[in-house]
Amino acid sequence: MTIMPPRKHGDASDGVVGGRQTRFEGSLKVTGAATYALEYPVENVAHAVLVQSTIPAGRVLNVNAETARAAPGVLLVLTPEDDLGFTVASDWGGNRPENQPYYPLPRHVQFNGQPIVAIVAENREQAFEAAKLVSITYEEAPHVASLDDPNAGEGKLMGNLVFNWGDAEAALAAAPVQIEGTYSTPREYHVAMEPHGLTVKWDGDQITVWEPSQWSHGMARTYSEWFDIPYENVRLISPFIGGGFGSKGAALAHGAVAAFAARKLGRPVKLALTRPQNFTNYGGRAATRQTIRLGATEDGILQAIVHRGASETSTYADWPEQTGAATPILYKVENFSSEHRVVPVNTVTPGALRGPGKNPSSFGIESAMEELAYKLGMDPLELRLKNYADHDYQSGKPWSTRRLREALTEGAEAFGWSRRSHAPRSMRDGRTLIGWGIGCGTFPVLQAPSEALIRVLANGRVEVVSGAIDMGQGTYTVLAQTAAEVFGIPVDQVEVHLGDSRLPGSAIAGGSMLAGSILGAVHKAATAARDELIGLALNDENSPLRDTGANTLTFSEGRIAVPRGEGPSLSLPELMAALGRDEIETRRNTLPDGASAQEHHQAWTTMAKVQGPTMGEYSMHSWCAHFAEVRVDEDFGTVRVSRIVSAFDCGRLYNPRMVESQWRGGIIMGIGQALLEEGLVDMRNGRTVNNNMGDYLVPTNADVPDIQVISVGVPDYGASALGGKGVGEVGIVGVAPAIANAVFHATGKRVRDLPITLEKLI
Amino acid sequence: MTRTIHLSLDINGRRHELDVEPRVTLLDALREHLALTGTKKGCDQGQCGACTCHVDGKRVLSCLTLAAQVEGREITTIEGITGENGDLHPVQAAFIEHDAFQCGYCTPGQIMSAVACIREGHAGSDEEIREYMSGNLCRCGAYNSIVAAVREAAQATVKEKMEVA
Known part of the structure; x- marks a missing residue:
């Protein structure tokens, strides 16, 4: 055993708010002693696995599970024939339909990969073996595979996502300089390192659920409603969670199935989703498409923004991935028009993934602004500063704090932006083209009681x-x-002591709130x-x-x-x-x-008491500006991100060490979004093709350069009691456009559909 | 009744006896049968590195290794690298110091990989560390800090070897 010399762990000032204290639970995590949901020792536990639909739409005609029932170790087989007796639980806002049945193992198939049958056995190996013996007969119905399906249609307009002020069409028509672009982002997935799963144990009518959760109280409420038992009878335990990124805020169908099986069997049940099931049993970020038209004067003053966006959703719920979320607030604009539609397709309902809405929205507007800059022959930094929004033109309210100008100028200084040569393909290192790009990001301050x-x-x-x-x-x-x-x-x-629904209630670990x-x-x-x-x-x-x-x-x-x-x-x-x-x-x-x-x-x-960013007298948001350098192999079109400098205004930082880690994490997820991540759908059957970590690529260590992060924020006591604004979501917002803009600068090719893969550059 | 086999596994310097089905992986043997849950299951198909352990000092993916394959071999997990007096391994200490993790789920695998990476002599430069640590995914994105932690632990190891020599 090598013994290290004594190391510096910081001084006493690290231990107060704003100090750089090392991670409080760090030693538990580096020794393997931190206990995640599936690691609690529970006596006599049975193991459940799910059998999923292999069609995208239709009806289950018959489940032949006789051989499975007779297989070694099998304790229980649940099919759509079984009445689990659930009613639909409340939505995020706490609204609950009356007496609406809920079928976690449905007869009506709405997407490929939907859980249809559950097998519970003495051990996991036996349950898997038995699952292979189940055969399901379907009556197939026509399906819509994805947003790109010719039958997808225009979808439906979301009335609450229509925003207009001034006269955008007239101002656009009158503007001497105009650009138009259509930008799209694919399905993206959370890929938290800890897969979803849970262990459930009943003691009479009391239920204990060990499940990774971003919201112990909200998920406990769902279990109580499903089973129609008092809220106090549910205990959800989640002191450590192996990443969520938006995926672990709600109880899901597999949780309902495991909890039902445990009660039926009278013994604890563990259900661990396989990695491929983590691509189908809950939704990632919806695929999006948006068209942006900008009008400006010849000296680069924005006259109008017209935005039309759409995102895919499921056939049974409307989840808008708001492509117009960042569009209205990044720049000063007197004439604005934005609409967002949702297009139902046969997928599991999409969900929140880091920087929901703002993220694809910023890909659109921040790509479009650079297109405008090149059309004008203007430095993209100068264009952004020139159109700096002095207040929130959407709500008409003043900003609480907005240090985006400082983020742009201090980020540019640290990056060395002034040494940039403007023309595309004008910076190179031998056969390697070098490009620099900017992308700005924002995320609202959400306030919730705790x-x-x-x-x-x-x-x-x-x-x-x-x-x-x-x-x-x-x-x-x-x-x-x-x-x-x-x-x-x-x-x-x-x-x-955290992560237990029996402890005092708290806001969700989501929305940076x-x-x-x-x-x-x-x-x-x-x-x-x-x-x-x-x-x-x-x-x-x-x-x-x-x-x-x-x-x-x-x-x-x-x-x-x-x-x-x-x-x-x-x-x-x-x-x-x-x-x-x-x-x-x-x-x-x-x-x-x-x-x-x-x-x-x-x-x-519930989310009923959550306050949005403009519900008070100010408009409150976090802000950031990313500066990316890419190196593109001219022959092969391979893109490497070689340098990133990002400057943030997140108000006061409660612990800069943790904050910097979160910022870098968001930026790295943004590198994945820009260059690697794309959920591929088989158009024939709506199947998620790359449903694993070898085919759905996320950044590896070798994909990531040193990332410099800078704080330019000041305390914002309107945003929170101690002066901080949100940190976790904003880091990813604006990264993908910064990289896309850098790729354009390097190659002269504008890629408007993520990810930027090499075949789009050759 | 499914057939089981008897295995004697040498893990972290201790002999463990267990009866499991032949198809049980080393990862499931550790987590489900031996209560050694420090080793994590991220994908169960050899893609993420969270289950990295050492067998005879070399890193292996325990999800792609049957428990029955490693009888008679020396298995080390994250629970086995801390000093007997509870002192953290230099790599563990460096991970805390550099904030080389957030959620902590990939961390045991990262650390087992890092210990082997240094031992293999693949921690000579940041570029080399990045390459040889790329079998371990971290979705929280702690890569910069992981490189810094491995670099520091590697330098400390080299320094100590020189002092001993």
Whole structure:
């Protein structure tokens, strides 16, 4: 065993909000001791696997499962013949249709890969073997394979996604310089490293679900509604989650099946989706297509934007991937028109994937802006700065904070943008063409209520307790820092308990809304606990601080003392001992005072209380500007990203180390989106062809250069109690257009459909 | 009743006895039968690297290895590289210091790969580290930090060897 010399783990200032504290749960993750959902030891567990439809649309006529039922180890076979007795649960907003049946193993097939049959056996190998013995007879119906299917049609206009101001068509027609482009993005998948799956155990009418979750309370609510049992009877446990990226916010059909099987069998059931099933049992980002027309003056002042977009959805639910989400707010524009349609196809309903809406939207507008820049013969940086939006032209409201100008100028400086030669194909290194491009990104500030509990123990340790989730963003770490700062103690004196629906309710770990929300609640609860301690310390007859005459106390460097350092000082355990207290517990939330129990429940288990970016007097968003360099092999058309500099305005950073990691992660996912990622659909049968990690390519280590990230933000106390704006989503937004723009600069070829693969360049 | 076979597996310096079906992979033997869940299942088809373990000191994908194949071989998992006194392996410590992970699910595989990568002498430059660590996918995108962590751990290993010599 090699023993390392002592290493620097930072200093005490790392342990407060804004410090660079290393990952709080880090040692658990590097030793394999962090326990993910399928790793809990549960006695006598049976194993379930799913058999999926092999047609895209139609009806199950017959399931022949007799051989499977007789196979070794098989305990239960569920088919569309079985009445599982479920009713449809509430949607994200908490709206629930009345008495509408829900069939997780349906007779009516809506997409290829839909779960039709479940097999439960003593072990997983037996369940898989038996699954191969099931034969299903279908009556096929006509299908629409994808957005590109000739039968897909125009889809339906989403009335809530129509935006107009000024007179866009007239202003466009009158503009001396015009460009038009149609931009498309394919189906993309989350590919979280931890596949979906769960273990379920019933004790009477109480159910425990170990399942990776971005939202413990919301998913627990779904299970309770499916089974028509009280919410309190469900416990969903998810302290560690192996990546979500939007895919793990909702309970899904396989969860319903496993939970039903466990109750039916009277023993725990584990169901682990295979990697290929992770491409069909829940939706990734929908394929999109958008046409953008820009009109400008000859000196590059935008006169009009006309945007028409569409995204695919399933045949049974409308999920818009909003291609017009970033279009209205990136630039100053007096005449604007945008519409978005959804086109039903035979797929599982798409879902949220990092930077939903904003991401494909920015690919459109940021590609179009560069096309305009080249048409004008203008530096794309100059064009962007020239059309800087001084306020939100969509809502008419002022920005809370918007440091996009600084992101552009400081990013350009760090990148060395001034050394760029404007003409395409004008920068090269031998046979390698070099190109530089810019892409801007944004994501709204979403605000949601949260609750937290703080417990100060006799031994001086402070517990932070919340149902919030850490899927790698750093929730454990920043909550420990928050409590450490309030109590003036080192981070290692804090314990953080997360990821359990029995703990105080929290916003979803999604939409970049968790940190701003839960830090507010933890800070409030911790401050209340500290105030209670101060009150006791100044008034309790056994307190050494009682007769100091002070009216408050300081908590610093592990000591509690009167201000200005005169008189006695005590450590937290000493004070607790003097007060004769075993613990002090406070529970606080960020709902308005006097909220009812019903409102509490609604706040944590639905999205009904989530506030959008313009619901107050300001328009609040995170912003970024990416600068990408690509090197393109002139002979083979292979593109390598050789350099990226990205500058962000995400307000105050609660832990720059964690934030930088998230930004880089988003940028890397953006590299994948630009060059590699594309869900391929077999037009004959709607099958996802590349349903695995060898064929659906995500970036590897060798695909990724050193990425420089810069923070240009300032605290935004309108956006959150502690001044931060969202971090996780915005990183990917604008990366793909930056790379596409760099590829154009290198090659002179404009690729408007992602990913940019070599056959599009040769 | 399905046929089972008896296996004696030497894992992390300890002998484990188990009865499993012959088709059970090393990965499932570790996770489902021996409660060694530090080794992760990301794809179960040899594409992601999350299940990387060492067999006789060399990295293998445990999802593509049958448990029955590794009898009599020396198996090391993430649980087996920490010092007896609980000290982290230099690669583990460097991963924390450089924030070389977020969700942590690919991390045990990354670390097992990194330990072998350094031992193989494939950590001589950032470019080489990137290439020889590319069998381990990280969807959170910690690649820059993984390279930094492997570089630092490799340099520390070289330095120590020189001091010993």
